[in-house]
Amino acid sequence: xxxxxxxxxxxxxxxxxxxxxxxxxxxxxxxxxxxxxxxxxxxxxxxxxxxxxxxxxxxxxxxxxxxxxxxxxxxxxxxxxxxxxxxxxxxxxxxxxxxxxxxxxxxxxxxxxxxxxxxxxxxxxxxxxxxxxxxxxxxxxxxxxxxxxxxxxxxxxxxxxxxxxxxxxxxxxxxxxxxxxxxxxxxxxxxxxxxxxxxxxxxxxxxxxxxxxxxxxxxxxxxxxxxxxxxxxxxxxxxxxxxxxxxxxxxxxxxxxxxxxxxxxxxxxxxxxxxxxxxxxxxxxxxxxxxxxxxxxxxxxxxxxxxxxxxxxxx
Numbered sequence: 001x002x003x004x005x006x007x008x009x010x011x012x013x014x015x016x017x018x019x020x021x022x023x024x025x026x027x028x029x030x031x032x033x034x035x036x037x038x039x040x041x042x043x044x045x046x047x048x049x050x051x052x053x054x055x056x057x058x059x060x061x062x063x064x065x066x067x068x069x070x071x072x073x074x075x076x077x078x079x080x081x082x083x084x085x086x087x088x089x090x091x092x093x094x095x096x097x098x099x100x101x102x103x104x105x106x107x108x109x110x111x112x113x114x115x116x117x118x119x120x121x122x123x124x125x126x127x128x129x130x131x132x133x134x135x136x137x138x139x140x141x142x143x144x145x146x147x148x149x150x151x152x153x154x155x156x157x158x159x160x161x162x163x164x165x166x167x168x169x170x171x172x173x174x175x176x177x178x179x180x181x182x183x184x185x186x187x188x189x190x191x192x193x194x195x196x197x198x199x200x201x202x203x204x205x206x207x208x209x210x211x212x213x214x215x216x217x218x219x220x221x222x223x224x225x226x227x228x229x230x231x232x233x234x235x236x237x238x239x240x241x242x243x244x245x246x247x248x249x250x251x252x253x254x255x256x257x258x259x260x261x262x263x264x265x266x267x268x269x270x271x272x273x274x275x276x277x278x279x280x281x282x283x284x285x286x287x288x289x290x291x292x293x294x295x296x297x298x299x300x301x302x303x304x305x306x307x308x309x310x311x312x313x314x315x
Contacts, residue, residue: 025266025290042313043083059253067306072115081132208235215248261300266290
């Protein structure tokens with residue numbers, strides 16, 4: 001009898017019936033009124049907003065991954081059973097996208113490790129209304145996480161065929177200019193391991209100084225000063241020390257937005273508009289994509305970081 005129940009649980013867990021509404025916007029209400037009853041919870045917002053399509057957009061991918069990480073750390077028990085299942089389905093799509101594109105491997109491996117550690121503690125508390133569902137389902141999901149981690153460990157990055165100029169063919173000044181666009185010091189370290197020439201450039205003190213100043217305040221930097229024997233500031237060492245003490249600055253190409261006038265949470269629409277002063281075309285954020293009644297909708301729009309999104313439902 002128990003074997004049949006386990007088999008049924010696994011079949012229910014493996015069903016791919018989508019529960020997503022895929023909406024571009026939702027009304028966020030924190031109390032009951034004559035017009036609206038009940039509350040909008042984190043789980044409801046996670047179910048209804050179109051996160052499934054967002055991971056396919058390179059501008060929103062890192063935003064969604066960071067949100068999944070924050071939920072994995074502390075918010076899983078607050079999700080409904082449907083939202084928890086949707087969370088795992090979205091995570092599976094994220095992993096598959098990384099395996100297909102061979103990009104963003106490290107942050108996804110970190111996300112999976114964070115989730116697995118959290119689940120190890122939560123599964124031990126099953127029966128205390130921590131996670132929704134049978135323990136066999138969650139053990140199966142944890143096995144899936146281990147399989148995904150193994151697949152990411154075994155991924156082979158295909159080196160593109162050299163058909164033209166490479167990074168090392170550029171002047172050193174241009175190479176440094178490109179490196180300044182990297183916002184994560186670990187990416188700089190990885191780039192420096194490609195070849196000795198890049199390794200020398202990635203040790204540039206000014207490069208690490210700008211990275212420290214980008215992520216951390218002057219006060220934070222002054223508290224973690226490190227001086228070499230020659231009297232120079234060790235910016236590279238300071239960066240990694242600061243990273244362990246303070247959260248780095250988060251930057252996203254696109255985020256969820258909140259209309260403070262309508263109390264609506266939404267993704268902005270990217271429209272392709274022709275430029276009147278040239279033959280080229282460009283992408284611009286042109287539409288708030290919700291029925292705003294304000295005279296100037298843009299003035300009521302606030303960009304939300306992943307943590308802001310989580311905090312919006314702490315009531």
